Amino acid sequence: MTGKTLLDIRGVHTFYGNIQALNGVDVTVNDGEIVALIGANGAGKSTLMMTIFGAPRARSGKIVFAGTDITQLPTHEIARLRIAQSPEGRRIFPRMTVLENLQMGASLDKMKHFDEDVEKVFVLFPRLKERIDQRGGTLSGGEQQMLSIGRALMARPKLLLLDEPSLGLAPLVVKQIFDAIRELNRTQGLTVFLVEQNAFGALKLATRGYVMVNGNVTMSGTGKQLLADPDVRAAYLEGGRH
Amino acid sequence: MQYFIQQLINGLTLGSLYGLIAIGYTMVYGIVGMINFAHGDIFMVGAFIALIVFLILAALFYSVPVVVALLVMMIVAMLFTALYNWVIEKVAYRPLRGSFRLAPLITAIGMSITLSNFVQVTQGPRNKPIPPMISEVYNIYGVSISLKQIVIFVVTAVLLAIFSYLVNKTSLGRAQRACEQDQKMAALLGIDVDRTISITFIIGAALAAVAGTLFLMYYGVVVFSDGFVPGVKAFTAAVLGGIGSIPGAVIGGLLIGLIESLWSAYFSIDYKDVAAFSILAIVLIFLPSGILGRPEVEKV
Numbered sequence: 001m002t003g004k005t006l007l008d009i010r011g012v013h014t015f016y017g018n019i020q021a022l023n024g025v026d027v028t029v030n031d032g033e034i035v036a037l038i039g040a041n042g043a044g045k046s047t048l049m050m051t052i053f054g055a056p057r058a059r060s061g062k063i064v065f066a067g068t069d070i071t072q073l074p075t076h077e078i079a080r081l082r083i084a085q086s087p088e089g090r091r092i093f094p095r096m097t098v099l100e101n102l103q104m105g106a107s108l109d110k111m112k113h114f115d116e117d118v119e120k121v122f123v124l125f126p127r128l129k130e131r132i133d134q135r136g137g138t139l140s141g142g143e144q145q146m147l148s149i150g151r152a153l154m155a156r157p158k159l160l161l162l163d164e165p166s167l168g169l170a171p172l173v174v175k176q177i178f179d180a181i182r183e184l185n186r187t188q189g190l191t192v193f194l195v196e197q198n199a200f201g202a203l204k205l206a207t208r209g210y211v212m213v214n215g216n217v218t219m220s221g222t223g224k225q226l227l228a229d230p231d232v233r234a235a236y237l238e239g240g241r242h
Numbered sequence: 243m244q245y246f247i248q249q250l251i252n253g254l255t256l257g258s259l260y261g262l263i264a265i266g267y268t269m270v271y272g273i274v275g276m277i278n279f280a281h282g283d284i285f286m287v288g289a290f291i292a293l294i295v296f297l298i299l300a301a302l303f304y305s306v307p308v309v310v311a312l313l314v315m316m317i318v319a320m321l322f323t324a325l326y327n328w329v330i331e332k333v334a335y336r337p338l339r340g341s342f343r344l345a346p347l348i349t350a351i352g353m354s355i356t357l358s359n360f361v362q363v364t365q366g367p368r369n370k371p372i373p374p375m376i377s378e379v380y381n382i383y384g385v386s387i388s389l390k391q392i393v394i395f396v397v398t399a400v401l402l403a404i405f406s407y408l409v410n411k412t413s414l415g416r417a418q419r420a421c422e423q424d425q426k427m428a429a430l431l432g433i434d435v436d437r438t439i440s441i442t443f444i445i446g447a448a449l450a451a452v453a454g455t456l457f458l459m460y461y462g463v464v465v466f467s468d469g470f471v472p473g474v475k476a477f478t479a480a481v482l483g484g485i486g487s488i489p490g491a492v493i494g495g496l497l498i499g500l501i502e503s504l505w506s507a508y509f510s511i512d513y514k515d516v517a518a519f520s521i522l523a524i525v526l527i528f529l530p531s532g533i534l535g536r537p538e539v540e541k542v
Contacts, residue, residue: 053429053430055426055429055430074429074434075426075429075430076428076429076431076432076433076434076435079429079430079431079432080432084430084431085430087427087430091424091426091427091430093419093420093423093424093427094423095419095423095536096416096419096420096423100416100419103413103416104416104417104420104428104431104433105431107413107416107417107431107432107433108431108432111413151431155431155432
């Protein structure tokens with residue numbers, strides 16, 4: 001069921017000032033796939049997620065989404081092509097209620113399917129429904145994570161970027177979120193590109209995976225291949241080197 | 243007692259105008275983190291545009307109903323003043339966004355001087371009077387309240403109601419608040435941050451233009467330097483109420499108006515500004531972020 005290339009990242013170099021964060025990254029995400037990007041802290045995973053949105057902008061290389069070159073587009077126009085992200089640090093609007101945060105997510109969809117979509121998010125994360133009128137800043141870390149993912153889903157994205165969806169969540173909730181991602185992918189064909197430190201869970205979930213070290217993609221393969229790879233196992237799965 | 247209530251009414255009138263201007267300061271501060279020192283002059287420009295519209299109406303028509311005249315003045319002033327502020331933001335502030343904090347502040351002071359000198363050169367340095375538009379005064383139990391004051395209260399209340407609906411209930415207002423809280427995230431959700439900032443300047447200017455029109459109607463006179471003192475007072479009001487907080491700006495405005503007129507009534511009118519600023523200083527000692535402001539540091 002995976003189809004043509006949806007997101008194509010070619011030779012992307014990104015800098016923070018003079019510090020190089022990405023060093024010629026090539027990543028491809030096909031329609032209908034779940035692609036996981038794993039790697040240690042500081043490898044450049046989150047930078048790649050933000051570079052897709054042009055914040056920071058790639059200094060060289062090319063990013064193509066659904067046939068459109070988005071390398072130089074303003075961030076909001078990239079988002080309007082229906083790429084949604086649950087970013088690093090969750091970035092919940094702290095002085096907006098849960099409902100308003102979800103409404104912000106739906107602004108990409110011009111609020112056209114708000115009632116229907118918000119119900120789906122509440123089925124996924126019933127906790128958010130209990131907190132509906134509470135301010136985002138007062139939620140616990142786990143609740144904020146749910147809200148961040150829910151908000152991204154409200155946009156009805158063609159491509160969903162998840163930066164560490166399991167961060168700060170109880171194992172049970174992590175399982176629930178991974179199940180939800182799998183379900184959305186299977187039933188609606190949602191394409192997901194996720195960054196994870198929880199390499200085992202991510203690779204089990206993913207169709208394909210990439211391993212990132214110091215701003216370079218060093219390895220790629222199907223989720224199963226990477227799970228079986230001795231280097232990957234040593235570095236990310238059995239607590240070995242890092 | 244009547245005297246006290248009389249002063250209360252006078253203070254609230256003044257305070258309504260301060261409040262309308264203060265919203266512009268507070269919104270701009272909230273979204274771009276800068277003090278738009280030209281905002282007081284934007285208010286003055288609004289008053290002048292209202293004056294010009296008044297003169298045109300007077301020249302063209304033998305008589306115009308006061309309500310119609312006021313409405314036309316207000317709407318035209320809102321449009322043109324918004325245009326001024328929109329251009330100022332685009333030309334003077336946007337290129338400096340992201341540079342060091344003092345740069346936009348200095349530019350804003352420059353824009354303030356530019357505007358007041360521009361008006362001085364084009365409109366002349368003297369007071370510009372208009373004949374009284376409304377002169378009815380009602381006497382209730384020894385307290386006199388003029389129709390002008392009632393107009394100011396009503397217009398302010400209606401405007402604040404519309405405005406708070408806009409900010410709290412519409413998607414435009416949500417986008418505005420989102421940009422205030424996290425511009426990067428707002429952009430990730432497809433919000434055009436630059437456009438939202440432009441709209442903030444436009445709304446702030448429109449409210450200041452209404453304050454300018456009401457000021458002209460109330461005092462019957464305006465001069466190019468009229469932007470400065472009301473501007474500083476409104477800025478004080480915004481800080482007193484908690485800069486960044488919209489209800490705070492209104493409360494701050496009313497308080498400054500009340501302090502000023504009550505002080506003038508019971509003590510020396512010469513020291514009314516000293517009184518207003520002293521209260522500000524005292525409040526800021528005990529509530530550094532103002533009455534409704536939030537502390538700068540937030541739990542993340």
